[in-house]
Amino acid sequence: KQMRTEAADAGRYTSKLWHDKDYPRIQILTVEGLLNGTERIDAPPQINPFAMAARESMPEKQTELL
Numbered sequence: 001k002q003m004r005t006e007a008a009d010a011g012r013y014t015s016k017l018w019h020d021k022d023y024p025r026i027q028i029l030t031v032e033g034l035l036n037g038t039e040r041i042d043a044p045p046q047i048n049p050f051a052m053a054a055r056e057s058m059p060e061k062q063t064e065l066l
Contacts (some may be wrong), residue, residue, distance in 0.1 A: 006026070007024065007025075010024075011025050012025060015044040017044065017051055018045065023043055023044060024042060026037055
């Protein structure tokens with residue numbers, strides 16, 4: 001219980017990107033709960049900081065001798 005009290009005392013994080021929703025700064029979760037789906041991390045969705053590059057086309061392979 002002391003860990004949960006300390007986590008609650010750490011406060012909350014307010015996400016400006018996601019409609020000013022609050023998220024706990026520290027969350028106490030168990031591996032068992034994460035694996036069996038009874039617990040989830042409460043965090044804002046991730047924004048990918050990297051742009052996707054255009055796919056390069058492979059040059060046609062030489063099919064006959066010169």
